[in-house]
Amino acid sequence: MKKDLFIMGIETSCDETAVAIIKNGTEIVANVVASQIESHKRFGGVVPEIASRHHVEQVTIVFEEAMQQANLTFNQLDAIAVTEGPGLVGALLIGVNAAKAIAFAHNIPLVAVHHIAGHIYANRLVEEMKFPLLSLVVSGGHTELVFMKEHGHFQVIGETRDDAAGEAYDKVARTLNLPYPGGPHIDRLAQEGEPTIDLPRAWLEEDSYDFSFSGLKSAVINTVHNFTQRGETIAPENLAASFQQSVIDVLVTKTMRATKEYKVNQVLLAGGVAANKGLRAALNEAFTQLKDVELVIPPLSLCTDNAAMIAAAGTIMFEKGQRADLALNANPGLDLEIHN
Amino acid sequence: MSILAIDTSNYTLGVALLEEDKVTGEYITNVKVNHSVRAMPAIQTLMKDCGVEPNQLTKIVVAKGPGSYTGVRIGVTIAKTLAWSLNIPIVGVSSLEVLAAHTGRYFKGLVAPLFDARRGQIYTGLYQYQNGMLETVIEDQNLLTVDWVEKLKSLNQPVLFVGNDLPIHREVIVSELKEQAFFADITEHNPRPAELGLLGRDRQGEDIHSFVPNYIRLVEAEVKWMEANSINETK
Ligand SMILES: [Zn+2]
Numbered sequence: 001m002k003k004d005l006f007i008m009g010i011e012t013s014c015d016e017t018a019v020a021i022i023k024n025g026t027e028i029v030a031n032v033v034a035s036q037i038e039s040h041k042r043f044g045g046v047v048p049e050i051a052s053r054h055h056v057e058q059v060t061i062v063f064e065e066a067m068q069q070a071n072l073t074f075n076q077l078d079a080i081a082v083t084e085g086p087g088l089v090g091a092l093l094i095g096v097n098a099a100k101a102i103a104f105a106h107n108i109p110l111v112a113v114h115h116i117a118g119h120i121y122a123n124r125l126v127e128e129m130k131f132p133l134l135s136l137v138v139s140g141g142h143t144e145l146v147f148m149k150e151h152g153h154f155q156v157i158g159e160t161r162d163d164a165a166g167e168a169y170d171k172v173a174r175t176l177n178l179p180y181p182g183g184p185h186i187d188r189l190a191q192e193g194e195p196t197i198d199l200p201r202a203w204l205e206e207d208s209y210d211f212s213f214s215g216l217k218s219a220v221i222n223t224v225h226n227f228t229q230r231g232e233t234i235a236p237e238n239l240a241a242s243f244q245q246s247v248i249d250v251l252v253t254k255t256m257r258a259t260k261e262y263k264v265n266q267v268l269l270a271g272g273v274a275a276n277k278g279l280r281a282a283l284n285e286a287f288t289q290l291k292d293v294e295l296v297i298p299p300l301s302l303c304t305d306n307a308a309m310i311a312a313a314g315t316i317m318f319e320k321g322q323r324a325d326l327a328l329n330a331n332p333g334l335d336l337e338i339h340n
Numbered sequence: 341m342s343i344l345a346i347d348t349s350n351y352t353l354g355v356a357l358l359e360e361d362k363v364t365g366e367y368i369t370n371v372k373v374n375h376s377v378r379a380m381p382a383i384q385t386l387m388k389d390c391g392v393e394p395n396q397l398t399k400i401v402v403a404k405g406p407g408s409y410t411g412v413r414i415g416v417t418i419a420k421t422l423a424w425s426l427n428i429p430i431v432g433v434s435s436l437e438v439l440a441a442h443t444g445r446y447f448k449g450l451v452a453p454l455f456d457a458r459r460g461q462i463y464t465g466l467y468q469y470q471n472g473m474l475e476t477v478i479e480d481q482n483l484l485t486v487d488w489v490e491k492l493k494s495l496n497q498p499v500l501f502v503g504n505d506l507p508i509h510r511e512v513i514v515s516e517l518k519e520q521a522f523f524a525d526i527t528e529h530n531p532r533p534a535e536l537g538l539l540g541r542d543r544q545g546e547d548i549h550s551f552v553p554n555y556i557r558l559v560e561a562e563v564k565w566m567e568a569n570s571i572n573e574t575k
Pocket of ligand 1: 115119139271272304305
């Protein structure tokens with residue numbers, strides 16, 4: 001009988017301190033996330049130095065809770081997987097150095113994981129991957145379409161040329177005076193409104209899978225400005241609905257086109273914006289037409305940053321023989337394609 | 341007894357291993373290379389050379405600042421995680437105290453270790469050996485060098501300055517303190533990790549989970565926020 005494989009994941013790339021333990025790449029045995037969102041709220045965004053300070057405060061607490069949940073000892077862990085990048089460098093450094101300290105103290109192999117690979121692999125905790133597959137990654141820092149022909153192999157076929165979708169959400173939310181983080185507020189407002197305002201959709205070149213959201217963001221700001229100048233008030237729920245419709249139209253259309261062109265068996269939604277109800281509903285509806293393609297949308301708790309996803313991706317890297325040494329550094333600009 | 345001492349609070353990277361009455365090994369470099377890349381390999385190399393296994397460690401002593409925010413955090417994160425996962429005590433020592441402890445031992449007077457804090461400011465404190473024990477005369481703080489030397493002048497005692505950033509502030513110090521000021525030589529400016537280990541050797545372990553660096557300063561965004569919301573910073 002094959003021995004069970006236990007991988008610990010560590011994630012500190014932004015404002016969540018997270019540690020998880022995964023069994024055989026698919027089963028969560030511990031998943032702890034300490035969120036700092038309340039500390040950053042009053043600043044209207046994540047303050048890197050505050051994030052780093054919180055990670056130091058939380059790190060061993062989160063470790064301890066994860067080890068207790070899993071009811072394992074260090075010598076039962078097969079590897080420690082940690083987010084190497086991308087992300088905030090000061091924040092990443094806490095996870096990377098904590099991971100190295102544990103790996104050294106207990107002589108456990110160390111594996112470095114790309115944060116986006118983690119988001120994609122969150123899906124494997126829900127449904128086994130069926131290659132070739134496509135993943136739509138949408139978060140505060142990323143908007144990309146990633147093609148995978150096999151485990152651990154990532155090909156970015158499209159990415160944003162300016163703002164990430166999540167960034168556009170946050171900026172539009174600020175324009176509408178919604179509290180930080182704005183994404184969920186726009187999503188909620190959009191459910192109450194109608195897309196009555198005509199906003200642009202950036203399709204870019206005909207064959208491109210790239211995205212652009214800065215034009216849309218500016219259009220929203222201009223629309224609000226024009227209304228104010230005319231002394232009219234804009235219905236925020238209609239503006240939210242119109243904005244959301246524009247973002248979703250582009251995301252869904254490009255995903256559908258790539259699904260057909262790359263003849264994939266599965267489409268995985270990944271990243272924090274995957275929590276968006278409007279996007280989930282639109283993808284579900286669009287994919288009812290494609291009977292042979294399976295659409296996987298992870299539960300909300302696995303869409304936002306967590307360490308279970310890092311352990312899930314780390315399991316594959318570990319099985320492929322990737323090892324990091326004690327000189328591992330944080331890499332805020334880490335590339336997904338070369339990282340495997 | 342096997343104590344591991346770690347100091348990454350400024351450019352100097354220091355790691356030491358101590359037994360009860362012996363310094364087994366010490367590793368010091370003073371180069372501008374990321375501590376994240378070099379701290380753990382330095383610990384690994386030193387322990388291997390000294391034949392000490394991680395599970396033989398009995399205590400971790402770490403320089404807890406002030407210093408570079410990122411630098412201090414790397415050392416503190418490694419120290420906390422090692423102490424927690426090996427289930428041994430952690431002790432934090434002022435990064436300034438480490439400098440003072442070494443240089444001031446045979447100096448009859450006050451010792452002022454300092455680190456540059458940009459824009460004419462320093463992190464500093466005042467220390468003195470009394471009956472063989474290092475005592476804190478003035479707590480670690482962050483202030484303008486001109487204000488610090490004025491304060492020291494009024495004490496009317498010889499002061500020994502030490503630290504790699506001395507050249508930046510030497511002129512201001514000399515102009516105010518004249519013959520009252522003494523300066524350590526370059527061999528004294530790197531904090532000695534063995535000294536750090538010795539300072540922490542007999543101190544009681546602290547709570548690992550709540551252990552944090554002593555940054556001295558608030559985050560700039562917090563200061564601005566408090567100003568904007570007119571909340572007075574209470575010390
Ligand atoms: Zn993320």
